[in-house]
Amino acid sequence: MARQWGMVIDLDRCTGCEACVVACRAENNIATVGDDQAARGRAIHWLRVERYYEGDFPDVKVKFMPVMCQQCGAAPCEPVCPTFASYHTEEGLNGQIYNRCIGTRYCSNACPYNLRFFNFYNASWDKPLDLQLNPDVSVRGVGVMEKCTFCVQRIKASEIQAEAEKRPLKDGEVRPACVQSCPTRAMVFGDLNDPTSEVARLARSNRATKLLEEVGTLPQVTYLKRDSWNGAENS
Amino acid sequence: MAQKTPEQINDDLLRPLQATSLKYKLILAFFFAIVVAAGLAFAHQIDYGIGVAGIRRPVFWGFYITNFVFWIGLSHAGTLISAILRLCNATWRRPVTRCAEVITVFALSIGATFPVIHLGRPWLAFWLFPYPSERGIWPNVRSPLLWDFFAINTYLLGSVTFLLLPMIPDFALVRDRAMGFRKKIYSALSLGWTGTPKQWHRLETAMHIMAIAVIPVAVSVHSIVSWDFAMAPVPMWHSTIFAPYFVAGAIFSGIAALIIAMALLRKFLHLEEYLLPIHFENLGKLLLVMSLLWFYFVASERLTAWYGNEPSEMTVLLLTQRGSFSPLFWTMVFCNFLIPFPILAIKKFRTITGCVIASIGVVIGMWLERFLIIVPSLSRKYLPYAWVTAPYRPTWVELTITAGTFAAMVMLYMLFSKFIPIISVWELKAGQHPEAEGAVTGHKLPAGSEAGAD
Numbered sequence: 094m095a096r097q098w099g100m101v102i103d104l105d106r107c108t109g110c111e112a113c114v115v116a117c118r119a120e121n122n123i124a125t126v127g128d129d130q131a132a133r134g135r136a137i138h139w140l141r142v143e144r145y146y147e148g149d150f151p152d153v154k155v156k157f158m159p160v161m162c163q164q165c166g167a168a169p170c171e172p173v174c175p176t177f178a179s180y181h182t183e184e185g186l187n188g189q190i191y192n193r194c195i196g197t198r199y200c201s202n203a204c205p206y207n208l209r210f211f212n213f214y215n216a217s218w219d220k221p222l223d224l225q226l227n228p229d230v231s232v233r234g235v236g237v238m239e240k241c242t243f244c245v246q247r248i249k250a251s252e253i254q255a256e257a258e259k260r261p262l263k264d265g266e267v268r269p270a271c272v273q274s275c276p277t278r279a280m281v282f283g284d285l286n287d288p289t290s291e292v293a294r295l296a297r298s299n300r301a302t303k304l305l306e307e308v309g310t311l312p313q314v315t316y317l318k319r320d321s322w323n324g325a326e327n328s
Numbered sequence: 329m330a331q332k333t334p335e336q337i338n339d340d341l342l343r344p345l346q347a348t349s350l351k352y353k354l355i356l357a358f359f360f361a362i363v364v365a366a367g368l369a370f371a372h373q374i375d376y377g378i379g380v381a382g383i384r385r386p387v388f389w390g391f392y393i394t395n396f397v398f399w400i401g402l403s404h405a406g407t408l409i410s411a412i413l414r415l416c417n418a419t420w421r422r423p424v425t426r427c428a429e430v431i432t433v434f435a436l437s438i439g440a441t442f443p444v445i446h447l448g449r450p451w452l453a454f455w456l457f458p459y460p461s462e463r464g465i466w467p468n469v470r471s472p473l474l475w476d477f478f479a480i481n482t483y484l485l486g487s488v489t490f491l492l493l494p495m496i497p498d499f500a501l502v503r504d505r506a507m508g509f510r511k512k513i514y515s516a517l518s519l520g521w522t523g524t525p526k527q528w529h530r531l532e533t534a535m536h537i538m539a540i541a542v543i544p545v546a547v548s549v550h551s552i553v554s555w556d557f558a559m560a561p562v563p564m565w566h567s568t569i570f571a572p573y574f575v576a577g578a579i580f581s582g583i584a585a586l587i588i589a590m591a592l593l594r595k596f597l598h599l600e601e602y603l604l605p606i607h608f609e610n611l612g613k614l615l616l617v618m619s620l621l622w623f624y625f626v627a628s629e630r631l632t633a634w635y636g637n638e639p640s641e642m643t644v645l646l647l648t649q650r651g652s653f654s655p656l657f658w659t660m661v662f663c664n665f666l667i668p669f670p671i672l673a674i675k676k677f678r679t680i681t682g683c684v685i686a687s688i689g690v691v692i693g694m695w696l697e698r699f700l701i702i703v704p705s706l707s708r709k710y711l712p713y714a715w716v717t718a719p720y721r722p723t724w725v726e727l728t729i730t731a732g733t734f735a736a737m738v739m740l741y742m743l744f745s746k747f748i749p750i751i752s753v754w755e756l757k758a759g760q761h762p763e764a765e766g767a768v769t770g771h772k773l774p775a776g777s778e779a780g781a782d
Contacts, residue, residue, distance in 0.1 A: 134384040134717050143713040160713075169561050175471040176455050193465070195455055196378065196448015197473055198388035202706060203560035207386040207714035211448065213379030235377040236448025305710055308561050 097185035098243055099285035099313040101295040102159055106279035109157030113271035114140050120270035122230045124216035137210040139241040140271055162208045162241035166311030170200035185313055189240055196236035205308045209240045244269035264290040334757050341749045344597050356742055359735040366732020369725045378448050382723040387706045387716055391726040392446035397698040399439030400553050405582030406432030407487045408546040411539040420610055423602045426752045428586050429491040434740045436484050438733045472555045479552040483545050490538045496521050497754040550578040563640040564705045573625040577694060580618035584690035587611050591684045593750055602751055605680055612683040616672035623665045643708045653704045656696050663693030
């Protein structure tokens with residue numbers, strides 16, 4: 094059976110430090126668009142930490158939720174793309190082929206999470222960020238859509254390594270940049286089709302929930318949260 | 329109208345083809361300049377990137393797609409209305425059909441450019457064509473955008489055919505009056521028409537087949553345009569009512585455009601004796617029916633969303649009813665219902681001027697309707713964290729291109745009426761001499777009698 098890559102994010106462990114956001118930028122050659130464009134809502138951030146505030150000052154509670162492409166099993170972005178730039182891989186990822194994209198932006202309108210990002214201009218990096226581009230990840234030109242890939246370049250590298258060493262891929266061997274950088278280990282990545290994997294075990298937790306489950310997108314990302322997230326004080 | 333002789337009709341309707349005034353040239357140059365400006369704006373957009381337009385995340389569709397839906401909607405004026413009137417044998421239609429069909433062909437051509445203009449990489453638009461390529465992939469037939477591609481092309485092909493067929497006898501008529509170079513062109517266009525009974529019979533049959541075939545195509549086109557929205561799980565888009573709602577809206581705006589075009593033709597080409605108040609009154613009644621139908625659709629769409637009280641839908645609904653988009657929403661209701669309804673419902677106001685005022689309201693209102701379908705939904709899509717921070721505003725590039733398409737419509741219409749009789753000469757004559765209809769001999773229809781082009 095093909096692997097089904099999935100992720101579990103434990104919201105009770107997340108401190109909102111945004112290390113994952115920085116790691117994602119560095120790993121995936123995400124362009125910086127500048128203040129002016131960012132103010133227009135054109136910043137690109139494949140992974141964002143959503144902050145929700147509850148209560149009035151000084152009695153404020155902040156809740157953090159890292160959100161990236163949910164790699165939906167029934168992804169609204171895929172059928173609408175006229176050129177198959179957005180498609181489903183055998184391993185459960187929502188693939189995005191930049192070279193096929195003609196920039197209709199339909200996928201992004203269809204995405205209920207607004208997790209697809211568009212290159213309004215050609216990508217550029219402020220110095221010295223241009224010196225740290227990752228050679229394993231292609232940079233995207235003007236007019237194409239991009240989004241979180243679950244660091245597919247790392248998945249492929251690990252698979253090739255395991256094949257070269259003639260051994261099966263170990264659980265936890267593949268770690269996307271966000272997972273690797275999380276200081277509280279709030280994120281876990283792995284094969285959901287392997288019932289013994291940590292990610293599959295956590296996804297069965299009774300704290301498990303999915304984002305916008307009612308839209309019917311069948312996300313591969315599971316969030317874990319205690320009742321405290323729903324307003325109760327203790328768990 | 330007073331019965332006119334075939335010669336008078338020929339003279340009146342062919343006059344614009346034979347003389348060109350300075351005023352005409354100046355007006356044409358003015359609109360041409362706006363079209364050129366739009367072309368330059370598009371070139372600028374290709375050069376710098378689509379970022380010069382005002383779209384942003386998450387409002388990825390703005391003026392361009394609004395214009396796309398608007399122009400495809402306007403295109404329902406012609407072919408559909410003309411086909412229905414032909415099949416019903418409504419005799420008053422005769423001077424109206426061609427001006428209507430021309431709107432279809434031009435509005436459709438203009439509308440079809442927007443899916444290309446709005447692309448991030450418009451130079452790759454041909455990837456929507458199903459052709460065997462070294463890339464080894466076909467376009468994705470699951471995508472409503474591909475349905476659009478086929479629907480619009482089918483409708484364009486059908487409309488052009490539907491427009492060209494009844495022009496053949498008129499081309500022959502112009503051919504017989506033209507000299508030199510023009511004669512050669514019109515001879516080629518008239519396809520060797522000599523007006524034999526056999527040719528008339530074949531023309532009538534072809535017209536009948538096309539009139540029947542083009543109606544389902546027209547309905548499908550705007551249904552598919554609506555599915556560009558309804559197929560995506562976006563609040564207030566994902567609705568079963570969208571296809572009929574869009575088709576009704578399209579016919580609504582189409583009739584309005586037709587009334588405006590007819591009034592302008594009447595004034596500038598001095599067709600007062602051909603485009604009569606009765607034509608405006610009849611089209612005004614049709615517009616009234618569509619206005620009521622439009623109101624019914626809007627009410628049923630909004631009422632069900634309101635009672636359903638689904639949070640994400642309510643967010644968008646209230647944004648348009650009461651929020652930042654409410655001025656536009658109520659302007660739309662005013663233009664699409666509150667202006668046209670009293671004007672068109674009261675016989676005293678259903679004059680040419682009244683119909684034109686109502687129609688201008690409807691065209692503005694229907695453009696706003698398309699904008700209000702697209703932008704508010706994208707601005708408030710599910711997760712509040714991902715709502716738009718800086719509201720969508722069009723830039724000068726979008727405004728110039730939008731203005732350019734309106735100018736292109738006027739320019740194309742002016743050019744058309746310069747080269748082709750805007751009122752179907754032979755059909756008008758057939759209506760003037762009903763006994764000649766059916767018994768289609770050449771003598772009542774002078775185009776046929778002369779010049780056997782062998």
